[in-house]
Amino acid sequence: MSYTHLTRHERDVISYLKSAVSLREIGRRLGRSHTSISRELKRNGPTCPDQVYGADAAHDRAQLRQSLPRHYRRQDHAPLLRYVERRLHIDWPPGAISERLKLKYPDDPKMRIxxxxxxxxxxxxSHQGGELFRHLRRRHKHRRRQKRYGAGRRFIPGRVGIEQRPAIVNERIRFGDWEGDLVVGSRNSGAIATHVERKSRYLKASLLENRKAETFNTAAITVYQQLPQALRQTLTLDNGKEFSRFNELESSTTLKVYFADPYAAWQRGTNENTNGLLRFYFPKGTDFSQVEEAELTRAVKRLNHRPRKCLGYRTPYEVIRHALGGALAN
Structure with a gap:
């Protein structure tokens, strides 16, 4: 049976019968478990022993509790709060904290978050002046509003969604499947177009003076035409207007372009993670109009020669170079 909250009428019945019959009998008459009645009295009953349960006051307490966000309720458990804060202070990511709690306290449901x-x-x-956000990888002071699927963004005409992308792309068993995006500079100072090969995590990047579709295409076509045909299979993009002229990109490169679902960054997780690494060299607020091509080339080379755990601590360059028999220059 699915759970439903007690109604105002049911609380009236509890108030009327509490002093006359047992909790089991009240539950039988309401079609509820006696434990639900007991829990109601503990949660929403009077705080002083000499007071009686009143339906009006109990219903108001229940409504207030329901309106309170769940993350506030978790803060009532001091051991959980201490554990989370201590791990944040040593720079653990929230995902790791959540999973470690399950390992450390396998039988304690209160130690879950x-x-x-x-x-x-x-x-x-952060809103209260704290500094915990400085221990997060991206150091955002404010939580971005979480948007519903597809809200507020129109589809690019003629786009082919990621649901139609060949299943082999998800398996990462071949080379030539790419993910693309932009890393944006401050105050419309330009952007960096990033292209990451899914199997090897190999990165190609270009400086853009603006975010226009034709500017992106010009740079992207140059990047992909320099690659062997074996490395040009698919490209997965998000739904930004800078990718609206994807048909030209397809015809010039033989790539098949697919689009991720709106606000589903995890569908291009390889690219998103690589952009985060690139931000180490070009933090948010960087004026890209002042960045030299040589600076970007140096940063990209360092990332392509950086060992990755997901590659068995080989570098993206080693992986893709071995596959192509030394066809890439750097």
Whole structure:
């Protein structure tokens, strides 16, 4: 049976019968478990022993509790709060904190928290002048409003969604499947177009003076035409207007372009993670109009020669170069 909250009428019945019959009998008459009645009295009953249960006051308490966000309720458990704060202070990511709690306290349901709740706590701490956000990888002071699927963004005409992308792309068993995006500079100072090969995590990047579709295409076509045909299979993009002229890109490169679902960054997780690594060299607020091509080339080379755990601590360059028999220059 699915759970439903007690109604105002049911609380009236509890108030009327409490002093006359047992909790089991009240539950039988309401079609509820006697434990539900007991829990109601403990949660929403009077705080002083000499007071009686009143339906009006109990219903008001229940409504207030329902309106309170869940992440506030978790903060009532001091051991959980201490554990989370201590791990944040040593720079553990929320996802790792959430999973480690399950390992450390396998039989304690009170020691559970989702990564999203931890992010909400950090945002609340920031609003109150705290510094916990500085221990997060991206150091956002405020939590971004979480948008519903597809809200507020129109589809690019003629786009082919990721649901039609060949299943082999998800398996990462071949080379030539790419993910693309932009890393945006401050105050419309330009952007960096990033292209990451899914199997090897190999990165190609270009400086753009603006975010126009024709500017992106010009740079992207140059990047992909320099690659062997074996490395040009698919490209997965988001739904930004800078990718609206994807048909030209397809015809010039032989790539098949697919689009991720709106606000589903995890569908391009390889690209998103690589953009985060690139931000180490070009933090948010960077004026890209002042960045030299040589600086970007140096940063990209360092990332392509950086060992990755997901590659068995080989580098993206080693993986893709071995596959192509030394066809890439750097």
């Amino acid at each position: 989702s990564p999203e709740t931890i992010y909400r706590w950090v945002a609340l701490d």
